[in-house]
Amino acid sequence: MSGDLQDIHILIVDDEESIRVTFEMFLKRAGYGRISTAATMEEALLAINEERFDLIISDIVLEGAKGTDLLRHIQKTGLRCPVVMITGFPNLETAADAVRYGAFDYISKPVNKETLLRFVRQALSHWQLQKEKKLLQQENEKYRRYLEVIFSSVSDAIITVDEHTNIVQLNNTAREWLGSMEPEGVINLAGLSDEIGKACLHDATRVINHGETVKEHLVECEMKDGTVRMISLNAAPLKDSVDEFNGAVIVMRDITMAPPTTVGPKRTSFRKFIGSSQVMQDVYQLIENVGRVDTAVLITGESGTGKELAAEALHAESLRKSKPLIKVDCAAIPEDLLESELFGHRKGAFTGADRDRKGRLFHADGGTLFLDEIGDISPRMQLRLLRFLQEQTFTPVGQDISIQVNVRIIAATNVNLKEKVRDGGFREDLYYRLKVVEILLPPLRARKGCVPLLVHHFLSVYRDKLNKNIFSISDQAMELLCNYRWPGNVRELRHVIERACVLCNGTSILVENFPKEIKNDVGRLENRVDSEIPERRQRATDMINTDMFISEEEQILSALQSTGGNKTKAAQLLKIDRSTLYRKMKRYDL
Numbered sequence: 001m002s003g004d005l006q007d008i009h010i011l012i013v014d015d016e017e018s019i020r021v022t023f024e025m026f027l028k029r030a031g032y033g034r035i036s037t038a039a040t041m042e043e044a045l046l047a048i049n050e051e052r053f054d055l056i057i058s059d060i061v062l063e064g065a066k067g068t069d070l071l072r073h074i075q076k077t078g079l080r081c082p083v084v085m086i087t088g089f090p091n092l093e094t095a096a097d098a099v100r101y102g103a104f105d106y107i108s109k110p111v112n113k114e115t116l117l118r119f120v121r122q123a124l125s126h127w128q129l130q131k132e133k134k135l136l137q138q139e140n141e142k143y144r145r146y147l148e149v150i151f152s153s154v155s156d157a158i159i160t161v162d163e164h165t166n167i168v169q170l171n172n173t174a175r176e177w178l179g180s181m182e183p184e185g186v187i188n189l190a191g192l193s194d195e196i197g198k199a200c201l202h203d204a205t206r207v208i209n210h211g212e213t214v215k216e217h218l219v220e221c222e223m224k225d226g227t228v229r230m231i232s233l234n235a236a237p238l239k240d241s242v243d244e245f246n247g248a249v250i251v252m253r254d255i256t257m258a259p260p261t262t263v264g265p266k267r268t269s270f271r272k273f274i275g276s277s278q279v280m281q282d283v284y285q286l287i288e289n290v291g292r293v294d295t296a297v298l299i300t301g302e303s304g305t306g307k308e309l310a311a312e313a314l315h316a317e318s319l320r321k322s323k324p325l326i327k328v329d330c331a332a333i334p335e336d337l338l339e340s341e342l343f344g345h346r347k348g349a350f351t352g353a354d355r356d357r358k359g360r361l362f363h364a365d366g367g368t369l370f371l372d373e374i375g376d377i378s379p380r381m382q383l384r385l386l387r388f389l390q391e392q393t394f395t396p397v398g399q400d401i402s403i404q405v406n407v408r409i410i411a412a413t414n415v416n417l418k419e420k421v422r423d424g425g426f427r428e429d430l431y432y433r434l435k436v437v438e439i440l441l442p443p444l445r446a447r448k449g450c451v452p453l454l455v456h457h458f459l460s461v462y463r464d465k466l467n468k469n470i471f472s473i474s475d476q477a478m479e480l481l482c483n484y485r486w487p488g489n490v491r492e493l494r495h496v497i498e499r500a501c502v503l504c505n506g507t508s509i510l511v512e513n514f515p516k517e518i519k520n521d522v523g524r525l526e527n528r529v530d531s532e533i534p535e536r537r538q539r540a541t542d543m544i545n546t547d548m549f550i551s552e553e554e555q556i557l558s559a560l561q562s563t564g565g566n567k568t569k570a571a572q573l574l575k576i577d578r579s580t581l582y583r584k585m586k587r588y589d590l
Ligand SMILES: Nc1ncnc2c1ncn2[C@@H]1O[C@H](COP(=O)(O)OP(=O)(O)OP(=O)(O)O)[C@@H](O)[C@H]1O
Pocket: 272, 273, 274, 275, 301, 302, 303, 304, 305, 306, 307, 308, 309, 310, 372, 413, 414, 490, 491, 494
C-alpha cells in the first residue's frame, strides 16, 4: 500500500505559504510520495498542463482569482482528477458553488491533519473507482467495436430478432438481401414479402416457439437483381448474460457458386505488398475489412516490416481514399516542433513563428493522418492527441478558438506500447483509443516463404532501374537469402538486392554479390560436418509446402512474377520446358 502512496501525485494550491508547507508535511508524513505546490492560479494551471495529478487541493480564495475559476479551467482542459476545495468562510453558497462546478468536496477551515487525510483518502478511493470504471468501459467499447467490425465486414448476412420477430440488428449484407424493407421504424419479419424474408420468419419462429436451432435450411431465393440464388440459413436462440431467452440470430450464406468450405486463391500481392504466405493473406484480409470501417488502427511490427505500406493500403481501401493521406514521422520531428507541426500555430505564438501556419491535422481534414513512431511522443503531445481523439477538435498553438476536423487516425509503432503503458511512459487511455483495431505485421523470418517472391520482385525493380540484364539468381544465393534471419526485415532485403544488382556484372546474382553478414552464412553451410547435410536435405523435403521452405507452387509464382508473366522466360528460369510449366500451372490452379 505504501508503495502505491509513493506514486500518488497531489497538487496543493494556496496563496499562504504556511498552509502549503503544513499540508505538504502532513501528506508526506502519511506516506504520499509526490507533492507539488502552487501559490497562484497561473502556477496551478502551468503545473496541470505539464504534469498529471491524482488529486488537487485548492483554497477557494486565491490572490486575484477564485478557486471556482480554477475549477472551470480544469474542466475546460478535460482533466478528470478530483479537486477538494478548502473554504475559509462559513459561506455555504460558495462551497456549494464549488461542488456544482465539479469539486469532489470541500473542507472548512481550520483544517486539522485528520480531516485533511480523511478527505484525501476518500477523494483518492473515489478517483480509483472512477478510473477502474473507465477502464472497464474502454474494454467493453473495444470489444463492441471489434464485434461491429466483424459484424459489418463478413460476407454472410446476419440478422438478430427479438421474441416478437422484430428485427433488432442486421449487417450490410442482410440489408442488401432483404430488398423489400422500409428504411425507418421497427421492421417485423412477418412484414417481408419476398422468399428470403419468409424463410427468415419461418426459421426465427421455429427458434422462438420451440427453442430449436435450425441448420442449413436451403432455399432458392430471387434476389433484388433478378438472379435466383441458393441460400443456406442457420438460426439459433439468442440468450443474454443470465441465460434469459432474448430472440434469435439468423445467419445466411449464398452457396450458389461455391460450397462454404472453398478457400479463395492465394494472393501473391496486395496494393504495394508482395508476399503469398498465410500470415500475409490474413494481413491483406484484415486491411480490406478494417479499411472500410472508419475506426482508429494501430499498426505494430518490427522496423522494415511494411507498416507504412499497411497505412497506405488502409487509406486506399477506405471511403476517404479520394482525400489526403498525411504522414507524420513523430520520431523525426523535434519534440518542441511536433506540436505546431500537427496542430498549427498563430503568428507570434513563439519565437520564430513569423506567420500563421495550418497544422497537418488541418490538411488531413476528410482524410487520414498517419502517425508513425507514435511510441516516441512526449506526455504533453499524448494528452493533446487524446483530447483530439475524444473531441475531433484541436486548438492551434497560441490560438483560443478550436477547429473541428474529420480525420481518421492510423498510428504505427515498432516498440512494445503495452509495455510502455505498464512502465508509465505512454498513457493507457490514449493506447486504447489508438488500438481500436491492431494490425500486426510479422517479421520476415516468420514468413520465409515470401522471400523468393520478394527477391524476384526487387530484382525486376532494380533490373529496370539500373538498366541491367539480370534475369536470375543462383540456387546457392537464393538458399542463403531464404536461410538468413533478416533483422532489418523487408527493407534490409530490398537493400541487399539493390546492392547485389549494382555489383553484378553478369546475368545472374551470385553469392559473391552479397554483403559479408549474408556471405558468412556460406561458411556456416560449408563448415557443417558431412553427416548434417543429408539430415538437412531430409528436413527440407519434409517441410516442403510450409512457410519455412519454398514450395514448388511458390517457385513457379515467383518465376512468373519476375518475368512479368512471360511463361517462356519463367520456364527457362525454372529450368523446365514450357509444356511442363503449363501442366504444373494447371495442377496448382495458377
Ligand atoms: N511485403 C512487402 N512487399 C514489398 N515491399 C515491402 C514489403 N514490406 C516492406 N516493403 C518495403 O520495405 C521498406 C520498408 O517498409 P516500411 O517503411 O513500410 O516499413 P516500416 O515497418 O514502416 O518501417 P519503420 O518501422 O522502420 O518505419 C519499404 O521500401 C517498403 O516498400
